[in-house]
Amino acid sequence: MAEVHRRAPDRPERWDVVVIGGGNAALVSAMSAHDQGARVLVLERADRTFRGGNSRHTRNIRCVHRSADDYNTGAYPYDELWKDLCGVGTGPSDEDLAELTVTESESVPDWMSAHGALWQKPLAGTLHLGRTNRFFLGGGKALINGYYRELERRGIPVWYEAKVESLEFDGPRCNSLVVDVGGKRVTVTATAVVCASGGFEANLDWLREYWGDAVSNYHIRGPRFNDGLVLRQLLDNGAAVAGEQRGFHSVAVDARSPKFDGGIATRIDSIPFGVVLNKKGERFYDEGEDIWPKRYAIWGRNLAGQPDQIGYCVWDSKVQGLFLPPMYGVYKADSIAGVLDAMGLPTEPGRTTIERFNAGAPADAAGRFDPGGLDGVATAGVVPAKTNWAQRIDTPPYYGITVRPGITFTYMGVKVNAGGRVVLEDGSTMENVFAAGEIMSGNVLSSGYLAGFGMTIGTVWGRISGREAARHALR
Amino acid sequence: MLSDDLFAEAERQLNICNSCRYCAGYCPVWPALELRTQLTVTDVTHLSNLCHDCQDCFTACMYSPPHEFAVNPPQVFASVREETYGSYVWPAEPPAALRGRRGVLAAFLGSAVLVAVLALLMGESSVVDGSHTRSPYELIPHFTLAVIVLIPTIFTLLVMARAAWRYWRDIGGTLAGLTDLAAWTRTFGQAATLRHQTGGQEGCSYPDGEPAGARRRFHHMVAYGFLLTFVSTVSAFILETFLDSAPPYDVVSVPVLSGTIGGVLASVGCVGLLVLKRRADVLQSTESMRRADHALLWALLALMLSGLAVLVLRATPVFGPVLGLHLATVIVAFAIAPYTKFFHWVYRVLSIQYDNRESRRRASA
Ligand SMILES: Cc1cc2nc3c(=O)[nH]c(=O)nc-3n(C[C@H](O)[C@H](O)[C@H](O)COP(=O)(O)OP(=O)(O)OC[C@H]3O[C@@H](n4cnc5c(N)ncnc54)[C@H](O)[C@@H]3O)c2cc1C
Ligand code: SF4
Ligand code: SF4
Numbered sequence: 001m002a003e004v005h006r007r008a009p010d011r012p013e014r015w016d017v018v019v020i021g022g023g024n025a026a027l028v029s030a031m032s033a034h035d036q037g038a039r040v041l042v043l044e045r046a047d048r049t050f051r052g053g054n055s056r057h058t059r060n061i062r063c064v065h066r067s068a069d070d071y072n073t074g075a076y077p078y079d080e081l082w083k084d085l086c087g088v089g090t091g092p093s094d095e096d097l098a099e100l101t102v103t104e105s106e107s108v109p110d111w112m113s114a115h116g117a118l119w120q121k122p123l124a125g126t127l128h129l130g131r132t133n134r135f136f137l138g139g140g141k142a143l144i145n146g147y148y149r150e151l152e153r154r155g156i157p158v159w160y161e162a163k164v165e166s167l168e169f170d171g172p173r174c175n176s177l178v179v180d181v182g183g184k185r186v187t188v189t190a191t192a193v194v195c196a197s198g199g200f201e202a203n204l205d206w207l208r209e210y211w212g213d214a215v216s217n218y219h220i221r222g223p224r225f226n227d228g229l230v231l232r233q234l235l236d237n238g239a240a241v242a243g244e245q246r247g248f249h250s251v252a253v254d255a256r257s258p259k260f261d262g263g264i265a266t267r268i269d270s271i272p273f274g275v276v277l278n279k280k281g282e283r284f285y286d287e288g289e290d291i292w293p294k295r296y297a298i299w300g301r302n303l304a305g306q307p308d309q310i311g312y313c314v315w316d317s318k319v320q321g322l323f324l325p326p327m328y329g330v331y332k333a334d335s336i337a338g339v340l341d342a343m344g345l346p347t348e349p350g351r352t353t354i355e356r357f358n359a360g361a362p363a364d365a366a367g368r369f370d371p372g373g374l375d376g377v378a379t380a381g382v383v384p385a386k387t388n389w390a391q392r393i394d395t396p397p398y399y400g401i402t403v404r405p406g407i408t409f410t411y412m413g414v415k416v417n418a419g420g421r422v423v424l425e426d427g428s429t430m431e432n433v434f435a436a437g438e439i440m441s442g443n444v445l446s447s448g449y450l451a452g453f454g455m456t457i458g459t460v461w462g463r464i465s466g467r468e469a470a471r472h473a474l475r
Numbered sequence: 476m477l478s479d480d481l482f483a484e485a486e487r488q489l490n491i492c493n494s495c496r497y498c499a500g501y502c503p504v505w506p507a508l509e510l511r512t513q514l515t516v517t518d519v520t521h522l523s524n525l526c527h528d529c530q531d532c533f534t535a536c537m538y539s540p541p542h543e544f545a546v547n548p549p550q551v552f553a554s555v556r557e558e559t560y561g562s563y564v565w566p567a568e569p570p571a572a573l574r575g576r577r578g579v580l581a582a583f584l585g586s587a588v589l590v591a592v593l594a595l596l597m598g599e600s601s602v603v604d605g606s607h608t609r610s611p612y613e614l615i616p617h618f619t620l621a622v623i624v625l626i627p628t629i630f631t632l633l634v635m636a637r638a639a640w641r642y643w644r645d646i647g648g649t650l651a652g653l654t655d656l657a658a659w660t661r662t663f664g665q666a667a668t669l670r671h672q673t674g675g676q677e678g679c680s681y682p683d684g685e686p687a688g689a690r691r692r693f694h695h696m697v698a699y700g701f702l703l704t705f706v707s708t709v710s711a712f713i714l715e716t717f718l719d720s721a722p723p724y725d726v727v728s729v730p731v732l733s734g735t736i737g738g739v740l741a742s743v744g745c746v747g748l749l750v751l752k753r754r755a756d757v758l759q760s761t762e763s764m765r766r767a768d769h770a771l772l773w774a775l776l777a778l779m780l781s782g783l784a785v786l787v788l789r790a791t792p793v794f795g796p797v798l799g800l801h802l803a804t805v806i807v808a809f810a811i812a813p814y815t816k817f818f819h820w821v822y823r824v825l826s827i828q829y830d831n832r833e834s835r836r837r838a839s840a
Contacts (some may be wrong), residue, residue, distance in 0.1 A: 049541065050542075052537075056537045121500060123499050123500065123506065135500070136497075137500045138497060138498055138500065138501060138531060138532070138534075138535030139495075139497030139535055140537070141535050141536065141537045142497075142531075142534070142535035145534060258543060261542065264495050265491045265494040265495045265538070265544070266494075267494070321512065324493060324494050324512070325493060325494065325512050326494065327493075327494045329490070
């Protein structure tokens with residue numbers, strides 16, 4: 001078992017590299033700096049049990065590979081990943097850094113294996129991503145556990161419950177960090193600092209600045225610790241912004257899920273199989289726009305824009321069982337009015353909306369319906385149209401579930417250069433402060449998201465920033 | 476029977492797992508769970524026996540307690556096994572005299588007295604008065620000995636066969652499934668190597684959340700040690716009955732060698748498992764399961780140590796009494812076997828067999 005690293009140091013010591021954070025980007029930075037021979041300290045705000053930030057909720061990573069292997073079902077060449085990256089959101093924000101990320105991704109899996117990662121063979125449930133993405137055996141927490149074991153093996157200390165409160169600057173140089181270690185305030189001095197403390201998605205007040213009271217109805221899918229305190233410190237000390245300020249990645253989650261840390265299990269996949277009504281009982285978006293893996297991340301935003309940020313998804317027994325069962329179960333009734341009522345939605349005008357939807361759905365839908373791909377079974381004369389899988393909702397029992405936006409992470413971060421150094425607003429760089437992971441992912445993608453690329457960014461940039469921080473310290 | 480509360484809790488947890496599926500690569504429980512999105516009592520029982528308690532999923536789970544989702548598959552599976560094991564055994568309760576710790580002690584004393592009386596009545600005075608030789612049959616004649624040991628053994632085998640059949644039917648097994656030799660080959664390979672206790676490539680996270688193979692090695696020692704002592708007993712019986720070779724046997728003979736090696740292995744294994752249990756995190760198991768494990772391990776240890784004592788002391792004056800104690804232990808151990816965890820391997824092997832057939836169907840589908 002890992003030693004308890006919560007102890008505050010009794011004598012001040014200078015570390016070569018101090019890494020802020022305890023998720024994927026932080027641990028990779030720490031090992032990368034250690035590979036260079038640096039004396040490294042890791043400061044993780046969570047306790048040992050809940051360590052690992054958003055990374056503990058992940059399951060796969062997307063990297064370039066030239067051929068199939070044990071863990072990927074086929075090749076995924078540079079050009080294809082680059083094209084995929086250009087296809088999301090507004091595309092790469094800094095082309096050079098994005099290209100560097102894609103190029104570097106090719107050596108990531110081997111590097112990870114050498115530093116304690118284990119992989120899962122492609123299985124039935126993961127096949128649709130089995131070619132492009134590699135799955136961690138046991139998921140992100142298992143990966144993180146493996147990294148922490150490797151840290152322990154190397155003798156890299158980790159202080160848990162160590163919350164960095166401020167970075168003390170002298171011009172462009174950070175001289176020390178003020179850290180709250182289990183309730184005790186400690187000053188930590190370091191020759192170089194890597195900031196890998198994630199986004200600010202768990203900071204409701206910060207989100208409220210952009211989104212107002214709607215935030216009360218958002219769920220945060222990861223831990224409550226990612227409040228962007230370190231990001232704020234960097235911005236306040238002149239760091240330039242990268243990534244869309246108001247941007248966040250979000251999906252539809254079960255309205256009954258907890259405010260924080262619900263992770264993957266609260267995600268709702270029923271949307272393409274039925275219709276979604278808002279609080280006013282109206283449909284508001286094409287539920288069958290594209291295959292679900294390409295569209296699930298639109299629904300967080302869709303819901304965030306609706307009254308009270310809530311949606312009511314309804315389907316019937318024809319499609320029940322075609323998607324993962326929600327963890328809290330579903331509402332069920334023998335009539336549409338019954339299921340709307342069970343979800344707490346007034347029966348009208350919801351029932352009328354569904355009747356109108358049914359009238360617009362093709363009569364021969366049942367014969368053409370194909371959940372395996374875009375089937376073109378579309379409504380006619382209904383606004384908004386449902387352009388695929390538009391079967392009538394007419395076979396009892398009827399099912400329903402209430403959905404809310406679940407925020408995965410925020411996009412805004414600090415700008416870095418190709419060596420991971422934080423760039424200031426005037427274009428110069430901080431002397432000894434580096435960044436990796438979500439806190440700088442806006443350099444690669446300023447909006448939009450490619451499944452599995454968050455871990456790629458964290459690993460590629462953790463490697464770069466850890467290495468460069470160590471070189472700076474040991475120069 | 477599985478109580479409603481426990482089923483509801485298992486269903487709650489496994490629904491979370493089914494919406495997550497991160498553990499898919501660890502063990503056969505997970506692919507089997509994916510086929511069962513509307514869980515029944517039967518499903519949960521089957522899955523609980525497929526789980527070999529490697530703890531990998533617990534260690535990997537971002538929802539394990541104190542997270543509010545409190546997902547803890549090894550614990551919920553252990554509870555299910557514990558609640559259901561008894562329901563396959565008939566008679567459901569041990570004979571009144573054998574119930575509880577006091578019952579076991581009483582049975583042991585009774586058996587010891589029985590052996591002593593038989594020895595006094597039928598044994599040769601050389602053993603009883605210590606002027607000894609080294610054949611057990613001088614303590615109690617061969618035939619009588621066979622009868623008093625065989626009665627509890629046959630009882631146990633019958634109870635076991637019945638439990639196995641009921642369990643097999645309960646999880647949906649068919650007669651064809653029992654005669655599927657191809658699947659049995661895999662099943663025995665996996666059971667013999669405790670394949671599923673290794674979890675993923677991580678190796679067993681038991682006892683303290685870090686991969687370690689210790690428990691699997693100790694379990695192997697107990698299982699194979701026990702089998703060897705069984706070989707020892709049976710081979711001695713065969714030598715005497717069919718080959719006319721009377722004990723005492725040489726040091727280099729099947730009964731003595733297998734008995735000694737097996738006894739030592741199993742004793743070390745039992746002690747090892749008991750020590751690991753003390754260190755293991757109580758969070759992942761249940762208190763009464765721990766007690767049941769302890770009972771079985773202590774019973775096995777008593778069996779092994781008394782057997783070893785017989786081998787070691789066969790040339791000394793205490794041979795007679797030591798043999799008597801060992802015989803009494805054997806009688807009691809077999810009589811109470813159906814009510815200890817001793818049968819766990821029956822259910823597990825059947826569930827593995829069922830799963831092997833199911834995954835073959837899945838692969839060809
Ligand atoms: C449910 C879910 C599933 C996901 N699945 C995937 C996936 O399959 N593949 C993928 O690529 N991406 C996925 N993502 C996105 C992915 O989690 C992130 O892109 C990635 O984890 C970011 O890593 P990071 O190390 O930068 O941040 P994090 O992992 O969030 O780590 C931040 C760390 O900083 C610590 N910290 C914060 N503030 C302080 C402070 N003041 N002082 C000290 N420490 C501090 C936190 O405790 C935490 O340890 C998923 C996200 C969620 C929520
Ligand atoms: S044990 Fe946890 S990580 Fe594993 S499948 Fe279940 S919920 Fe997911
Ligand atoms: S065998 Fe291991 S991984 Fe599988 S369910 Fe049991 S504890 Fe979890």
